Amino acid sequence: MKKILLGAVGTLGLGAAAAATLMQIGVLDFGADTPHSPVVHRLIDWAREQSIARRAADIAVPADLSDTTRIRRGAGNYDAMCAQCHLASGVEDSEIRKGLYPPPPNLAKPNADSSLADARRFWIVKHGVKASGMPAWSKGGMEDDAIWDLTAFLKVLPSLSPEEYRQGVEASDGHSHAGMDGHVSEQKTAQAHDHDREHRHDVKPHAHKHDKHAH
């Protein structure tokens, strides 16, 4: 028994040393344009979902996620802060999304919807996902209530036509959640909004214009 145990510990030690050597000589490719191997990808997916499920299990989902005021507020904040990565009704891809790895899921496409899914989304928006490009919005000052507004909006987003999406954003208060300084000024709201609107509606022309840029 003792020999088997020593053998197992030795094998683990050798494995760890081999892995450390591979890392030391720079074998791992950290480039965002080289995907993980399918095995590593599945392993990371699994570990992430296990971790989020455990942490989101005790989150109490508000009963009023179908409240139209929540959805209206969520629309403006989504358009200003999320759509460039997670797309919107009728928008197929974006410049930033193409280069991110893992690619941000298209949240305008139908997805699982349940109170578990709501708690999971709330947790992800609040805490972000390490080394993925998904920010922890709470670190920038976003309060829980604004995150629930976004969660409420995400529930209806896949059912919106491009016109309904645009009308929802126009009827919203724009980029209205309290930020790091506790508020968003009128001017900043208008700028964030206009910038994003131009950017997203111009996905193709904008990409062409980039040919002339020096980067």
Ligand code: HEC
């Ligand atoms: C810079 C790009 C970027 C921005 C901006 C961004 N996200 Fe993400 N988001 C990601 C990436 C990348 C993932 C995937 C993380 C992973 O799979 O490890 C993700 C994952 C998510 C998920 C989980 C989706 C799923 O079903 O697996 C939700 C929900 C989400 N983001 C919501 C938001 C919201 C709401 C905002 C705006 C407040 C936002 N994100 C802004 C990049 C972004």
